[in-house]
Amino acid sequence: MVEFPEAFYGSMPLLAVSGPVSGEVISTAPMSPAVVVALCVVAGIATWLLMPGRKEVAIRRIGGAILLATGLILSAILVRWTSAWGGMGFYFWAFAGLAIFASVRVVTHTKPVYSALYFVLTVFATAGLFVLMWAEFMAAALVLIYAGAILITYVFVIMLASEAATGSVGSSADKTAPEHDAEARSPFLASLVGFVLAGLLIFLVTDKGSQIPVPEQRSLPDSLGSAQDLGKNLIDENAVNVQLSAIILTIAMVGAITLARRRVMVSNQKGPVESVLGPATPVDDNPHSIPVYGTTNPRHKAYPET
């Protein structure tokens, strides 16, 4: 297998093993619960300010600055926690910061296309984190499937389902955004719930993380990220799951085609919108069994003679 130069390993976070010997457990939590609570409260308020709404741009900028400062403080605490044994690598902090920043922008950007592009950035940063965890094949698969396939579908749908801007709502920067993009729905409650969850997770991971059992085999297998071993694992241990995911993908494909074939008839007059679904294939080889929608003219309803 390919041997990377030692300098490459030395800068990677997981391999900076000047730290505790295997088996020795770090007991001290990096921060007290009060610090976690305070950080999460500040970050929640900042996210609330950052959410698109009927606020001035300056308020959103202040919220972004506060959120950025909170993230820097959290990472500084974590850096100080780990710098006692050589510190973490540069790449982890770069990719993690990029991922968090881009995901915040996905949530707070008022233009859907930019949100999708920031999600592409998140995918790339996550792929970088995967590479740091010896999951090279998964990193490639993530970029191919997410950034290549799913996000392209999202961008297509954003372009298909874009509507004319109202221009009446929102601050001056959001003049072109329609109302449902320029204004969030109960951002305070959402930030509260989200950062309560985040605070609980961070506190649990930092406080009780020392109780995670330490594996006996601490050395890296030679081929952790290889596609061969992944495929072998899939076939050996997850054969039923592979079949199930194949069934799920087939069902999703059939369902998407069925949904796309459904005709939607919007009545001109005000009233309930009628949605009709007829047989897509002829019944009993009778071509007239396929209904023709969207017209009341009986001549148009006739099956075209060939």
Place this chain on the structure above:
Amino acid sequence: MPEIFTSIALQHYLIVGGLMFAIGMIGFMCRRNLIIMFLSSELMFQGVAINFVAFGAYWGNMSGQAFVIFILAIAAAEAALALAIIVLLFRQKHTVDSQAFRELRG
């Protein structure tokens, strides 16, 4: 081959994954654009995938990465179905505002 990471590094990855999950949840709850809501759910998938791969690397086996394969499959299926439904909804009301479909609440 160098030694695998200590439990400290594992916790850093768990924090990153948890933060991404929380941010995706905030986005799902407070954005009103249906497309952005499903984009936020993809963010939550990403956070879970980071945790899976981190634990898989921590234990030195392939199970975490195998599960991320299944996450990708489910995400693809969900994106196909959800986007088809969103296009249908847009053809009905010419908006992707989730507030426009309040009558679905019952």
